[in-house]
Amino acid sequence: MSNQATAITEGRIGFLGAGSIVEAMLSGIVKKGLLPSERISVTNRNNMERLEELANDYGVTATQDKFEVVRSSDILILAIKPKDAAEALQDLRGVVRSDQLIISVIAGVSTSLIGEWLGAECPIIRTMPNTSSAVGLSATGLCANPFVQEEHRELATKLFEAIGTVYEVAEEELDIITGLSGSGPAYIYYLVEAMMGAGATAGLDREMARQLTLQTVIGAAHMLLDTREEPSILRKKVTSPGGTTQAGLEVLEAYQFQEAVTAAILRAAERSREMGAQYQ
The missing domain is CATH 3.40.50.720 (NAD(P)-binding Rossmann-like Domain)
Known part of the structure; x- marks a missing residue:
């Protein structure tokens, strides 16, 4: 070649x-x-x-x-x-x-x-x-x-x-790349599932909940790409003290959202290592 x-x-x-x-x-x-x-x-x-x-x-x-x-x-x-x-x-x-x-x-x-x-x-x-x-x-x-x-x-x-x-x-x-981006789409799908389900549970038409969720995810991804700002900065910009976003984030924090995501990624990476080790 x-x-x-x-x-x-x-x-x-x-x-x-x-x-x-x-x-x-x-x-x-x-x-x-x-x-x-x-x-x-x-x-x-x-x-x-x-x-x-x-x-x-x-x-x-x-x-x-x-x-x-x-x-x-x-x-x-x-x-x-x-x-x-x-x-x-x-x-x-x-x-x-x-x-x-x-x-x-x-x-x-x-x-x-x-x-x-x-x-x-x-x-x-x-x-x-x-x-x-x-x-x-x-x-x-x-x-x-x-x-x-x-x-x-x-x-x-x-x-x-x-x-x-x-x-x-x-x-x-x-x-770790396997855990982060190889398995990553499934984590996003899981989040989208939850957001759609919440919208439908609260009375939205399921298709409307789907479209709103997808556009929100797409928009957030483009904001990260286009502004090149840290996600924590963008999060803080849309989180007004005492507002709706803060109320929602406090619930995620109470359920240890970040810790759960970190644990999921590290476990997927560990499983990748286990899969390799079993063939040695």
Whole structure:
């Protein structure tokens, strides 16, 4: 792979796995013209119906011959469930080449363990996108093993920028990134659930409660992005002494809202470490 543009234009990408992250990446790659769809292959373990769906929607090659996908790919993207990863990757020993770029979206599994399972000294990039990749708004953490060159980093960054923003980090930071942004959309959905439910309980039409909640969340996110102010500053600006916002925040504080969110993120990060440790 001599340079970033040539690598994307002339190389082939193979996906091992066909779940939601893969579909989000296919959508981003194809829509943004990073690679012609005929240069993309997808395989999974046993769901041909799902493969045919992706082939019809994105024009990619779908096959259940994983060895052919591996042999024909310059970039191999691993999107396998963690519990299936060891068996699936060990099965590829002797098939993966040292000149292939391996990109993993497998939660909790280190680059060193992936290399050990594959039995190859090849460039491996580990990533943690989130489900907002489906709408091109993922926050993706990315780290690399010692065999990764700058051209590989640039290529992986461009691929994941097709589904959102990319942040290169140290591998030991990926577990907390998993807890923060990998699992993060679920926390926001949970908050939205609660806000919608409160509105409906108080008598609002449920669809009205939904729209008001979503616009509030979107507006708050844009305020943080556009003003670049600390969230605590923005919070204080809308909290008048003795007012409605203060009354609501006092209830959240009584229920230890911040402590609960912190504990949730740290527990998710801990679970990521546990998942990795169980495969060692």
